[in-house]
Amino acid sequence: MIRFDQVSKRYSTGQEALSGLSLELTAGEMTFLTGHSGAGKSTLLKLIMLMERPTHGQLLVNGKNLNRLHHSQIPYYRRNVGVVFQNHQLLFDRSVFDNVALPLLVSGYQSREVGRRVRAALDKVGLLDKEKLNPIALSGGEQQRLGIARAVVHKPRILLADEPTGNLDPKLSAEIMDLFRQFCEVGVTVLIATHDVELISRMGLRLLELEQGRLIHDRAPVYAA
Amino acid sequence: MQRNRRIQPSRIGKPRDNKPREQRRGATDSRADYLDKLKSYIQNHRQIFFNTFRRLAAEPVQTLMTSLVVAIALGLPAALYVGVVNLQQLGSRVETTSQLTVFLKNDAVESAIAQLQEQLTSDPDIASVRYISRQQALDEFQALSGFGDVLEMLDENPLPAVLIVQPDDRFHADLVASEGLVGRLKALPLVDDVRLDMKWMQRLQGMLQVGQRLAFSLGIALAFGVLLIIGNTIRLAIENRRDEIVVVKLVGGTNAYVRRPFLYTGIWYGAIGGGIAWLLVAVGLLWISGPIGRLAELYQSIFKLQGLGFSGLIAMLFLGAVLGLMGAWLAVAKHLASIEPR
Numbered sequence: 001m002i003r004f005d006q007v008s009k010r011y012s013t014g015q016e017a018l019s020g021l022s023l024e025l026t027a028g029e030m031t032f033l034t035g036h037s038g039a040g041k042s043t044l045l046k047l048i049m050l051m052e053r054p055t056h057g058q059l060l061v062n063g064k065n066l067n068r069l070h071h072s073q074i075p076y077y078r079r080n081v082g083v084v085f086q087n088h089q090l091l092f093d094r095s096v097f098d099n100v101a102l103p104l105l106v107s108g109y110q111s112r113e114v115g116r117r118v119r120a121a122l123d124k125v126g127l128l129d130k131e132k133l134n135p136i137a138l139s140g141g142e143q144q145r146l147g148i149a150r151a152v153v154h155k156p157r158i159l160l161a162d163e164p165t166g167n168l169d170p171k172l173s174a175e176i177m178d179l180f181r182q183f184c185e186v187g188v189t190v191l192i193a194t195h196d197v198e199l200i201s202r203m204g205l206r207l208l209e210l211e212q213g214r215l216i217h218d219r220a221p222v223y224a225a
Numbered sequence: 226m227q228r229n230r231r232i233q234p235s236r237i238g239k240p241r242d243n244k245p246r247e248q249r250r251g252a253t254d255s256r257a258d259y260l261d262k263l264k265s266y267i268q269n270h271r272q273i274f275f276n277t278f279r280r281l282a283a284e285p286v287q288t289l290m291t292s293l294v295v296a297i298a299l300g301l302p303a304a305l306y307v308g309v310v311n312l313q314q315l316g317s318r319v320e321t322t323s324q325l326t327v328f329l330k331n332d333a334v335e336s337a338i339a340q341l342q343e344q345l346t347s348d349p350d351i352a353s354v355r356y357i358s359r360q361q362a363l364d365e366f367q368a369l370s371g372f373g374d375v376l377e378m379l380d381e382n383p384l385p386a387v388l389i390v391q392p393d394d395r396f397h398a399d400l401v402a403s404e405g406l407v408g409r410l411k412a413l414p415l416v417d418d419v420r421l422d423m424k425w426m427q428r429l430q431g432m433l434q435v436g437q438r439l440a441f442s443l444g445i446a447l448a449f450g451v452l453l454i455i456g457n458t459i460r461l462a463i464e465n466r467r468d469e470i471v472v473v474k475l476v477g478g479t480n481a482y483v484r485r486p487f488l489y490t491g492i493w494y495g496a497i498g499g500g501i502a503w504l505l506v507a508v509g510l511l512w513i514s515g516p517i518g519r520l521a522e523l524y525q526s527i528f529k530l531q532g533l534g535f536s537g538l539i540a541m542l543f544l545g546a547v548l549g550l551m552g553a554w555l556a557v558a559k560h561l562a563s564i565e566p567r
Contacts, residue, residue: 077477
């Protein structure tokens, strides 16, 4: 589904965030990505989102070489990817419902279809009764779940998450992870960047560890969990 | 009904993008899909059309201020234009009277005048000559001016006898030749004075031309002003909605999708400004129409003040909308591209 082939990324500041990275994620796989701050986790996610372009090497997503994707095609590509941000990236000038509806409106769904899908997504993350609230009224865990609902409402084939449990307590973190696992089970490729070592070890999933832009560890999933 | 098929109408503008997807589907399916896309594309435009207006209506003061600036910038040249049009209308009425008024000496006798008239009629430079005797002049004056009572108080008729000389057509626009003719007529013994009505006509025409150019150049300059005003307002709107733009781009909003609400906002500002400008001109005309009417009455004129009219309103709305769109486009082209998710 996602293949990095000798990918390097050097920022204009001269900092090399990734160097010669090669890895492959198969479809429907759930993978953790870890490493110290500045190890290149965020850069890796940004490359998949096409927020950045590789300096060297090739990145293939769903068989498509992203280097050859024209700038004008990026929006259509992004509609196949859902992202959950650590800082949620919610819009506080509209309701919970409208936040989740955004990816659908952008892709031009009919309003009937929008309502149905938004409610399905909100139901999935347990926020159906809060659709009319402003996201500012939600707790941290609820905001994160709202971010997840928005990331999956358009049924993307790839789901990326950057520190999705960053500020949450272990119980909430476990809930969030359980959600991700459910999406993985229906065939979504999930990649989660996180520091939360305890959580990772508990879930026993595939683990990629980055250090200074290189892959230093690729632990196979442990099916005991 | 479960429907997992995706509808992506914003791709309509780029059918090229669709190819692989279309090929995968059956032909009939893709046609239905195309209709769906078109429908939701139109729906999107309609929604944005109303949403942007609602957004503006939610901030009436800000909206009114910007629209008013636009209105003043559009209203000034429009008012000047209306003024020129009205003066032209006035001018076209007197154009046919581009004639010479030859005032005769009061002691001229009728027979000598008749002889002079005959002499002038046969002059190749002159098309026709009409004689108005002192009594006729007095009657006419009394009938037209409304000052008849005043004249009756005078012992003697103060009005001179007049020959109305219509020069040959070739003098029509030729001031120099006309003045030569005036000099020739002035030298005649019976003639007291000659007035060239054309002179002020030509001055008026000249001034109207200046006015027209002035309205035009003022219009161009202020149109640029409108572009900048709306461009700047839209730039601020873009700045205010930076977060939203980033999120929309992250979830796959095309540049066209991001651009659309700002373009509509520009159109609204322009159109509202155009409408207010029309209103300002209409109110201004209404305000001066009373005095103008009385003045026209005094001059026995059937002159009627011309406003911008309904077609003028449409033109102002359209002009405003186009300028608004252009101004918004300038701002969007310059500032939207720089907002990318980081």
